Amino acid sequence: MRVAVVGTGVIGASWTTLFLLHGHEVVAADPAPGAEERLRAAVAADQRRLSFTSDLAEAVANADFVQENGPERADLKDELFTVLDAAAPPGTILASSSSGLPPSRIQRACTAHPERVLVGHPFNPPHLIPLVEVVPGERTDEAVVEEAMRFYRSLGRRPIRLRQELPGHVANRLQAALWREAYSLVERGAASVADIDAAIAHGPGLRWALLGPFLNQHLSGGPGGIAHVLEHLGPPMEEWWADLGTPRLTPDLTRAIAEGVNDELAGAAEADLVAERDALLSLLLDAKNRTDHL
Incomplete structure (x- = not known):
């Protein structure tokens, strides 16, 4: 299969790695100076x-699937998809890695075949993290959605289909909810940046890496499952919701968070942390793949 990767920054390079690892031919396109050297490195x-x-039209002219990874700006997406829509074969799916733009907005630039446009949003890095959020737009053909889901599954990914177009899709909205309260706790002075990170990394984050929020709640409820949890812990949880913060990213809060992260790093090399993170992710994913349900 011939896959075109449009935009070869961090996400595009990771997609390229994934497509190559699964035996596909990849043509990558990016007009930025030095893009090819950075990609190959x-x-x-x-x-x-x-x-x-560097020619976008040339890249997609014979592609079977296109994964676009341009900047998260509507005007630039318009420019990109005008070219992609005109140059790609009519049956070629145009998938955007957009983390927040709705596919119906992206489809506006596609006057020839808007029905083959959707969002295929990965989680970074795509060659390691299995999640792909597949979001059809108002004019996306159902057969295109099903084919995109099949293609991502063939890459060993875990695609989920969204039934509504939402800013930030699903996973980023869930992350944003956690970040909102984490930033609020810093703003309140309730806990340090390092302690908040530790609370997740050494607590619920370990279980979240295995099961989602609903199944984790269900398993914590014993024989009564999630119904028992909601019956007994639902009322206090509603009280907690009412007390959650609504922080604003003021200069003071932004500075406090950045300083807290620097303190937490304590001179550790970020490249080493990334390498350790990715190595542990690979071990975790290998272990999950050897189970029957995870």
């Missing part, structure tokens, strides 16, 4: 099936 896979061009 970042791709952790055999590059014999990787070609590069």
Whole structure:
């Protein structure tokens, strides 16, 4: 299969790695100076099936699937998808990695075949994290959604289909809810940045890496399951909701968070942390793949 990767920054390079690891031919496109050199330095896979061009139309002219990873700006998406829609074969799916723009907005630039446009939003880095959020727009054909889901599954991904177009889709909204309260706790002076990170990384985050919020609640409810949890813990949880903060990212709060992160790092090299994180992610995913239900 010939896959075009449009935009070769961090996300595009990771998608390229994933496509190559699964045996696909990849043509990557990015007009930025030095983009090919940066891409080839970042791709952790055999590059014999990787070609590069700065011409977007050339990249997608013979593509079977297009994964777009341009900047998160509506005007730039319009420019990109005007070219992609005109140049790609009519049956080629145009998937955007957009983390927040609704696909119906992206489809406006596609006058030829808007029905083959959708969002295929990964989680960084896509070659490691299995989640892909598949979001159809108002004019997306159902067969296109099903084909995109099949393609992402063939890459070992775990695609989920969204039934509504929402700013930030689903996973980023869930993250934003957690960040909102984490920032509020810093603003209140209730806990340090390091302690908030520790509370998640050494507490519920360990279970969240295995099961989602509903199943974790269900398993904590014993024989009564989630119904028992909601009956007994629902009222106090509603009280907690009422007390959650509504912080604003003021200069003071932004500075406090940045200083807290620097204190937490305590001179540790970020590259080492990234390497350890990715190595542990690989071990965790391998272990999950050896289970029957996770």
